[in-house]
Amino acid sequence: MTLFTEFGRFILMFKGMIRKPENKKMYWKELMHQSSEIGIGALGIVVIISFFIGAVSALQTAYQITTPLIPKETIAQIVRDTVILEFAPTLTCIVLAGVVGSKIASELGNMRVSEQIDAFEIMGINTKSYLILPKILGAMITIPMLVIIATFLGILGGRVAGVATGIITPEQFDRGLFDGFNPYNIYFEMIKAYTFSFIISSIPAFYGYYVKGGALEIGRASTKSVVVSCVAILLADYVLAQLLLNN
Amino acid sequence: MIEVKNLKKGFGDKIVLQDVNAVMRSGACNLIIGASGSGKTVLMKCIVGLLHPDQGEIFYDGKEFTTMAIEDKKEIRKEIGMLFQGSALFDSLTVEQNIMFPLNMFTNHTYREKLKIVNAVLDRVNLKDANKKFPAELSGGMMKRVGIARAIVLKPKYLFCDEPNSGLDPQTSMVIDKLIKELTNEYNITTIINTHDMNSVMEIGDHIIYMHKGLKEWEGTNKEIIFSKNELLNSFIFASEFLKDAKDMRMLEAKGKIDENRDMNDLLK
Numbered sequence: 001m002t003l004f005t006e007f008g009r010f011i012l013m014f015k016g017m018i019r020k021p022e023n024k025k026m027y028w029k030e031l032m033h034q035s036s037e038i039g040i041g042a043l044g045i046v047v048i049i050s051f052f053i054g055a056v057s058a059l060q061t062a063y064q065i066t067t068p069l070i071p072k073e074t075i076a077q078i079v080r081d082t083v084i085l086e087f088a089p090t091l092t093c094i095v096l097a098g099v100v101g102s103k104i105a106s107e108l109g110n111m112r113v114s115e116q117i118d119a120f121e122i123m124g125i126n127t128k129s130y131l132i133l134p135k136i137l138g139a140m141i142t143i144p145m146l147v148i149i150a151t152f153l154g155i156l157g158g159r160v161a162g163v164a165t166g167i168i169t170p171e172q173f174d175r176g177l178f179d180g181f182n183p184y185n186i187y188f189e190m191i192k193a194y195t196f197s198f199i200i201s202s203i204p205a206f207y208g209y210y211v212k213g214g215a216l217e218i219g220r221a222s223t224k225s226v227v228v229s230c231v232a233i234l235l236a237d238y239v240l241a242q243l244l245l246n247n
Numbered sequence: 248m249i250e251v252k253n254l255k256k257g258f259g260d261k262i263v264l265q266d267v268n269a270v271m272r273s274g275a276c277n278l279i280i281g282a283s284g285s286g287k288t289v290l291m292k293c294i295v296g297l298l299h300p301d302q303g304e305i306f307y308d309g310k311e312f313t314t315m316a317i318e319d320k321k322e323i324r325k326e327i328g329m330l331f332q333g334s335a336l337f338d339s340l341t342v343e344q345n346i347m348f349p350l351n352m353f354t355n356h357t358y359r360e361k362l363k364i365v366n367a368v369l370d371r372v373n374l375k376d377a378n379k380k381f382p383a384e385l386s387g388g389m390m391k392r393v394g395i396a397r398a399i400v401l402k403p404k405y406l407f408c409d410e411p412n413s414g415l416d417p418q419t420s421m422v423i424d425k426l427i428k429e430l431t432n433e434y435n436i437t438t439i440i441n442t443h444d445m446n447s448v449m450e451i452g453d454h455i456i457y458m459h460k461g462l463k464e465w466e467g468t469n470k471e472i473i474f475s476k477n478e479l480l481n482s483f484i485f486a487s488e489f490l491k492d493a494k495d496m497r498m499l500e501a502k503g504k505i506d507e508n509r510d511m512n513d514l515l516k
Contacts, residue, residue, distance in 0.1 A: 019317070023352045115335035118297055122407075123349050124324035126317075 010206050016128040031134040038135070038201075039142030042099050043149070046092055050150035053087045054079060054157030062167040072168045076176025079158035084185045085245075088150040090237050093196035096143060097229040101204035104135055105225040108208030109218035117209070132209060136201040143197030144190060151189065188244050195240065196233050203229045248273045249294060249405065249437060254303035256289055263289045264300070265461040274435045276428055276451045278442055281458035282483060287441045288409060290458065294439065295327060295407055296320060307405070325353060328398030328436075329407040334390040336382040336397070342369070343378040346397045353401065368396045372426060388419040392426070399430060406431065408440040412447060420444060424451050445490060448472065457483070473497045 021027040061078045108131060111117050120127045155177065162168040168176075204225035211221045249271035256264040263286045271277040271294075279287040292298040294305055296312065305312040307323050315323070336345050343365055350361045369375060372392040382390060391411060398406055408427060412420035424444075428451040431438040440447065448455060452469035457480050465472075465480045473494055475481060485491045 022321075026352050110338075114333055114338070115331045116337055119329065119331060119335040119337075121297060122295055122324060122327055122329045123352065124321040125352060 006206075009210065010202075013128060013132065013206055013209065014202075016126070017133045019126045019129050021129060022125055027130065027134065030130060031137055034134040034138030035142050037103075038100050038138050039145060041103075042096055042142075042146060045095060045099055046146045046150050047153055049095055050083075050088060050092060050153040051157035051160075053091060054083055054154030054159075055161035057082055057087065057154070058158035058162040058167070059165065062162065062165075071176075072172045073176030073179055075162060075168050076158070076173040077180060079162075080155055080177055080181070081185065083154035083158070084151055084189050086237075088154055089147050089189050089192040089196060090233065092147055092150045093143065093193070093200055093233055094230055096146070096197075097200045097204075097233060098226050100139065100143075101200050101226050101229045102222045103204075104201060105204035105208035105211075105222040106218055108132075108205060109211035109221050112209065112211050113214055113218060128209070132202075132205045135205055136198065139197045139201035140194060143200065144193040147189065147193040188240070191244065192237065192240055195236050199229055199232045199236060203232060248306075248308060249439070250304075250306040251290075251294065252304045252306070254290070254293060254305070255301045256286075256293055256298060257301055263461050264293070267303070267458075267461075267463050269456050269463055269466070271437055271439050272454045273437045274431065275437070275453035276431050277437070277439045277454045277456070278448060278452040279439065279456050279458060280441075280443055280448060280452075280483075281464075282443065285458040286461040287458045291407060291409060291439065291441050295329060296324070325401065326404040327407065328401070328403035328405070330391065330394045330398050330409065330411055332410040332413055334382070334394040336390060336393055338382050340381075341378065342374070342380050342382070342385070342393050345382070345393060346400050349397065349401050364400060365396075368400050371399075371430075372396045387414050388416075388423065391415065391423050395423075395426060395430070399434065399436075402434060403436060406436045406438045408438065408442075410441055410443075412442060412444045417446065420446060421450070427451065445484060448484065459483070 058075055058079050061075045065074065108117075111131070117127050117131065120130065159170070159173045159177075162173055163170050204222070207221040207225035207228070208218075211217050251267055251269045251271075254264050254267040255262070267286075267290060269290075279290060281287045289298060293300045294312075300313060303313070307326075310319075310323070312320065312323060336342075337348065340348065343362075346365045346368060347361050350356060350364060354361070356364070365378070369377065372395050374389060374392050374396065377385070377389065377393070382393070385393065395408075406427070411423050411427060415423065424447050427438060427440065430436065440451075442448070449469050449472075452472070455465075455467055455469060455472060456463055457465040457477070459479050465475060465477045467475065472480070472484065485494050
């Protein structure tokens with residue numbers, strides 16, 4: 001019952017967002033602010049994890065290829081496809097669910113508890129539009145960009161690690177990288193990125209916006225939002241793979 | 248003028264407001280007083296629209312507020328300023344940005360014009376040179392003043408203050424009370440204050456509503472409250488010996504005699 005109630009409130013939250021903005025300029029400013037907060041704020045962690053994930057992926061693939069019958073270029077192909085299909089969108093977004101999600105939930109939760117949301121309401125501002133919508137749109141603008149950056153860095157990490165350890169030459173890696181490349185994978189990656197960025201921003205916004213109580217409840221809401229976001233990402237990952245990769 | 252008719256509000260099985268009727272007088276300081284849990288904050292939140300009443304009507308200058316369309320409610324809310332118990336300042340913005348926020352959202356003034364208004368309002372609440380400070384750098388009294396400045400920057404018709412003196416020392420409380428009273432007269436605002444501070448009741452209570460267990464128990468002025476025979480009101484307001492003595496002094500001044508029911512032995516101690 002609680003699950004259905006929460007889902008109903010989650011849907012109603014979106015209904016409440018669809019209103020004419022009080023001042024378009026202020027909404028635009030807030031959207032830019034949130035895009036910067038989410039995008040620039042999470043760039044560092046995305047750069048680090050994607051580079052190392054790519055590197056580890058190259059080393060582990062090489063470790064599993066024991067037969068000399070498989071060409072070295074295969075390592076690059078596997079790194080490329082795993083990074084594009086799974087690591088860059090899913091792993092990056094799971095990390096971002098923690099970084100961005102907890103920030104959104106705690107920020108809104110704190111605003112709710114300290115009556116700042118009520119203060120906006122009293123001024124005649126639609127708080128769902130002004131506080132939640134820019135966060136969701138900001139995430140949907142910047143997180144796919146971060147996923148693209150993660151893709152490039154992941155592949156770069158694989159190349160650097162592979163070449164540095166002598167597993168593969170730069171020429172072999174580059175040859176493998178372009179060999180058998182399927183552009184549909186990028187399309188699939190972007191669909192995942194947009195879906196996950198929506199999950200990462202909307203679920204924490206929901207838990208933060210409707211928090212009741214004090215500091216303890218803000219912490220609980222933040223943790224719950226990260227857990228639910230991660231589960232939702234994994235569930236969506238499976239559903240999208242089933243729908244879009246099932247030949 | 249704000250009029251509340253047959254207002255009821257409950258949360259689950261708990262009824263918080265029971266058939267409350269009240270009129271908030273224009274251009275006056277209307278105080279809602281009562282013990283903790285008496286329903287005064289819920290009443291205020293219903294009046295400003297932060298809570299939806301289960302039953303009853305609220306009129307702003309004759310316009311029914313509870314059933315109004317969202318866009319019409321927004322128009323009424325532009326005429327409302329509110330000072331929150333914890334000030335509710337936007338903590339990521341400076342004092343100047345906090346006060347400028349309603350101007351940014353609802354006016355087309357240039358930055359220079361807005362700054363001029365902000366400085367005038369800050370000057371009015373005696374807070375010069377605090378423009379660039381963040382809320383975390385302010386004292387409780389300063390935060391309340393910034394909250395008042397933000398509430399009056401759009402020159403509202405109605406000013407709501409939820410426990411304006413909570414967490415403040417008596418001297419600062421008096422300064423805030425005086426400021427609210429002055430602004431009420433200066434801008435001819437209808438001010439509604441939630442409080443249980445007896446100094447405020449006596450000093451600025453043009454019109455007082457006493458709430459007890461969700462019911463409006465008494466209504467009158469700060470002059471009338473001294474002579475009230477309502478036992479619940481008297482036990483709430485004149486709870487301490489000090490306040491009982493203060494009441495006696497006021498009665499002596501006004502009528503030349505003290506309350507007949509007053510225990511003289513207490514007074515002579």
